[in-house]
Each structure stands twice: as structure tokens, then as C-alpha cells.
Amino acid sequence: MYDLIILGSGPAGCTAGIYAVRAGLKTLIIAGSRWGGQPMTTTLVENYPGFPEGVQGPQLMTGMRKQAERLGAEIINSDFTEVDFSIRPLKIFIGEKYFQAKSVIIATGARSIWLDVPGESKLRGKGVSICATCDGFFFRDKNVMVVGGGDNAMEDALILAKIAKSVTVVHRRQEFRASKALQDKVFAEPKISIIWNGELVQYNGETKLDTVNLKLKAQNSKLQFKIKNIDINITMQQFINETMKQFGGGKLIKKERDYIIWQLPIDGVFVA
Ligand SMILES: Cc1cc2nc3c(=O)[nH]c(=O)nc-3n(C[C@H](O)[C@H](O)[C@H](O)COP(=O)(O)OP(=O)(O)OC[C@H]3O[C@@H](n4cnc5c(N)ncnc54)[C@H](O)[C@@H]3O)c2cc1C
Incomplete structure (x- = not known):
């Protein structure tokens, strides 16, 4: 049983992880198969403070992940498949297997939909x-x-x-x-x-x-x-549909144009 499970390991998930373990919480980060999030797909990040010459996206995210791990966060690289927030402790499923926590931070971010054309x-x-x-x-x-x-x-x-x-x-x-x-x-x-x-x-x-x-x-x-x-900048529909499925259809999420609106509060569940 964890004090906190964080879903996602982009900048939001890693930052939440660093703060949580430093606050003494037993923390699990379910990092996802695309760990590190969107910065893993980019080259130079020029607006992150502390890097006067900029920093490569993957280098930045590797550093954030290592920092969370060094401080004591457990990290697994799988995608969660389902959640059950209707009972306590809160349950996060990866296939048949599940993890339990007192609190959950959803930091599943966003995904860019590329045109997928030649070149x-x-x-x-x-x-x-x-x-x-x-x-x-x-x-x-x-x-x-x-x-x-x-x-x-x-x-x-x-x-x-x-x-x-x-x-x-x-x-x-x-x-x-x-x-x-x-x-x-x-x-x-x-x-x-x-x-x-x-x-x-x-x-x-x-x-x-x-x-x-x-x-x-x-x-x-x-x-x-x-x-x-x-x-x-094309539609995020496919991503929104996938996210809705993972979080149990329309109970937790509402679609509004190209955005996800979380139907919170649920005790112990937060979005970063
Ligand atoms: C090409 C590119 C260049 C960019 N350049 C810059 C820049 O220079 N400066 C800047 O400020 N911003 C930049 N951004 C935007 C920036 O990357 C995002 O704002 C930021 O990554 C958002 O962080 P996040 O943690 O909220 O989400 P994300 O980075 O989207 O991370 C979400 C995480 O959730 C995980 N996840 C999703 N579903 C599941 C699941 N079912 N199970 C487990 N994990 C899951 C994903 O694997 C990922 O690890 C860029 C984005 C892109 C795509």
C-alpha cells in the first residue's frame, strides 16, 4: 500500500514525485511505456531555468527521473489500464495486477497528434x-x-x-x-x-x-x-477517447472541445 501513486512521468509526474518523497510519502510513479513524457520527443529546451545554454529534452527528463529515484520514489515503466476510485484505498490496475494508495495524482499530460505524412x-x-x-x-x-x-x-x-x-x-x-x-x-x-x-x-x-x-x-x-x-495543431480527439477509456468512460472525464475536463473532487485524487 502506497501513500501516493503518481500516474505519468513527464515533468509534472516527476516533480510531484520529488516533492512527495521529500515529504516522507511512500510513493510509486507509474511512468508509462513512454516514460519521460513529451520532452523525450524534443531536442533543445531553452526555457527551463538553470540551463543557460538550453538542455536536450531527454537529458532533462532522465535527470528528473533519476532525482525522483535517488530520493526514494519507486518507478515502473508500465501503462496503467484502469482505475477504481469508487472505494478506498484507491486502486490502479495494470492488467490483472493492481496497486493500492491513499492518494493518486494524475499527471498523464497530453499527446501530440502528428500528421503522419512523408518526410x-x-x-x-x-x-x-x-x-x-x-x-x-x-x-x-x-x-x-x-x-x-x-x-x-x-x-x-x-x-x-x-x-x-x-x-x-x-x-x-x-x-x-x-x-x-x-x-x-x-x-x-x-x-x-x-x-x-x-x-x-x-x-x-x-x-x-x-x-x-x-x-x-x-x-x-x-x-x-x-x-x-x-x-x-490538429485534433486531440483520439487521445481524449483513449484517456476516457482508461479512466472509466464519462464518470471522471468530460470532453469539452479538444480538452479534458476532470470531474473532481474525489477524495484523495488530484490532477497535475
Ligand atoms: C516536441 C515538443 C517540444 C516541446 N518543447 C517545449 C519547450 O521547449 N519548452 C516547454 O516549456 N515545453 C515544451 N513542450 C511542452 C512540454 O513538453 C509539456 O508542456 C510537458 O511535457 C507537459 O508535462 P506533463 O508532465 O504534464 O505531461 P507529459 O509530458 O505529456 O507526460 C505525461 C506522462 O504520462 C504518461 N502516461 C499517459 N498515459 C499513461 C498510462 N496509461 N499509464 C502510465 N503513464 C501514462 C506518459 O507516458 C508520460 O510519461 C514541448 C512538447 C513537445 C511535444
């Missing part, structure tokens, strides 16, 4: 990004393309409009799914232009993004677009 994996971090707040700085005074039509795409386009020379939003449909307020801001921003009914089908470039191929549905034509920087 993408090779050019990630080399002009292809999924986070304007993280990478916008590298796009200063450049021409940037944003792919997507939801709230996140609008927010990223607006962030990039403050930094980049120009922003082109490419969307598969004739209208955005984003909230009206965000759409209005995007339409009013002179630096942003929009390509409707366009689908990004390929990235080109060897060591850096050079051009992208767009398929334009309306004209049934293809276009090669010279662009050095792309920000992808």
Missing part, C-alpha cells in the same frame, strides 16, 4: 513543430505555416503572428472548428492568411524543411509551397 519524422524539430509557445522563438521574422482549424491552431497562429514575418493557416475544410472569438481574432490579424480546403501531404527537405506539398481539394490540384517552418 515528417525526419524533419521534426528541423522546421516542423507542434508547439508555438515552445518553438515560436526559432521562427522569428520567418514565414510560417500553421496546419489545423481548431482552437489550438488559432491560438498558435496568433502567437506566431507576434513573432513571425507571416503566418499561413492551412485547413482541410471550408470553415474552422475553433471558437468564434478566436476565429475573429485570426481573421482580423493582417499577418495571417488562410488556405481553405488544403491538405498538407508531404514535407520536403533533407536536413531542414524546405517546401511542403499541399493538395487543394476544391481545384483538385497540387501545389508546392516554399516554407521553412510549420506548426501542426
Whole structure:
């Protein structure tokens, strides 16, 4: 029986683990098969204090994990499959096996959904990004393309409009799914232009993004677009559906647009 079980081992899970063991709590971190979370998929993190030259994402997360372990947290790399928060102690299942705890911190984070088109994996971090707040700085005074039509795409386009020379939003449909307020801001921003009914089908470039191929549905034509920087922001639906399944359908989680809303409070269950 643990005082605390933490679900997830990204920055939130590891930080919670470090604080918990230092507070004397017997702590288990269920790290997940993708331990370390999102920073494991990136290169240079420049905004983490204490690293004047920046730090590689995997190096940062290896350090956080080691720190939690050294202080006494137990860590297992499996994915939990189910939870039972209806009785106490709280139960976390990994298949048939389960662990019990007085408290649980959910730190399962988020997952980026990439476009999964040719050239993408090779050019990630080399002009292809999924986070304007993280990478916008590298796009200063450049021409940037944003792919997507939801709230996140609008927010990223607006962030990039403050930094980049120009922003082109490419969307598969004739209208955005984003909230009206965000759409209005995007339409009013002179630096942003929009390509409707366009689908990004390929990235080109060897060591850096050079051009992208767009398929334009309306004209049934293809276009090669010279662009050095792309920000992808498409729907998180698949991730939300998976998360809902793990946490017992709609009892704990409500979907609101592309976000998860936790139906708390439940005694002893927290979200980080
Ligand atoms: C490519 C990229 C670059 C980025 N660059 C920056 C940057 O430069 N600066 C910056 O500030 N932010 C950056 N970010 C954003 C930053 O990584 C996230 O904000 C941060 O990782 C969120 O931390 P988290 O701990 O909440 O969640 P996550 O990092 O998403 O971690 C979630 C954890 O939960 C685990 N998990 C999920 N489901 C289960 C399960 N069933 N069982 C067990 N574990 C599970 C996952 O395996 C993972 O370990 C970047 C993100 C990406 C993808």
C-alpha cells in the first residue's frame, strides 16, 4: 500500500514525485511505456531555468527521473489500464495486477497528434513543430505555416503572428472548428492568411524543411509551397477517447472541445 501513486512521468509526474518523497510519502510513479513524457520527443529546451545554454529534452527528463529515484520514489515503466476510485484505498490496475494508495495524482499530460505524412519524422524539430509557445522563438521574422482549424491552431497562429514575418493557416475544410472569438481574432490579424480546403501531404527537405506539398481539394490540384517552418495543431480527439477509456468512460472525464475536463473532487485524487 502506497501513500501516493503518481500516474505519468513527464515533468509534472516527476516533480510531484520529488516533492512527495521529500515529504516522507511512500510513493510509486507509474511512468508509462513512454516514460519521460513529451520532452523525450524534443531536442533543445531553452526555457527551463538553470540551463543557460538550453538542455536536450531527454537529458532533462532522465535527470528528473533519476532525482525522483535517488530520493526514494519507486518507478515502473508500465501503462496503467484502469482505475477504481469508487472505494478506498484507491486502486490502479495494470492488467490483472493492481496497486493500492491513499492518494493518486494524475499527471498523464497530453499527446501530440502528428500528421503522419512523408518526410515528417525526419524533419521534426528541423522546421516542423507542434508547439508555438515552445518553438515560436526559432521562427522569428520567418514565414510560417500553421496546419489545423481548431482552437489550438488559432491560438498558435496568433502567437506566431507576434513573432513571425507571416503566418499561413492551412485547413482541410471550408470553415474552422475553433471558437468564434478566436476565429475573429485570426481573421482580423493582417499577418495571417488562410488556405481553405488544403491538405498538407508531404514535407520536403533533407536536413531542414524546405517546401511542403499541399493538395487543394476544391481545384483538385497540387501545389508546392516554399516554407521553412510549420506548426501542426490538429485534433486531440483520439487521445481524449483513449484517456476516457482508461479512466472509466464519462464518470471522471468530460470532453469539452479538444480538452479534458476532470470531474473532481474525489477524495484523495488530484490532477497535475
Ligand atoms: C516536441 C515538443 C517540444 C516541446 N518543447 C517545449 C519547450 O521547449 N519548452 C516547454 O516549456 N515545453 C515544451 N513542450 C511542452 C512540454 O513538453 C509539456 O508542456 C510537458 O511535457 C507537459 O508535462 P506533463 O508532465 O504534464 O505531461 P507529459 O509530458 O505529456 O507526460 C505525461 C506522462 O504520462 C504518461 N502516461 C499517459 N498515459 C499513461 C498510462 N496509461 N499509464 C502510465 N503513464 C501514462 C506518459 O507516458 C508520460 O510519461 C514541448 C512538447 C513537445 C511535444
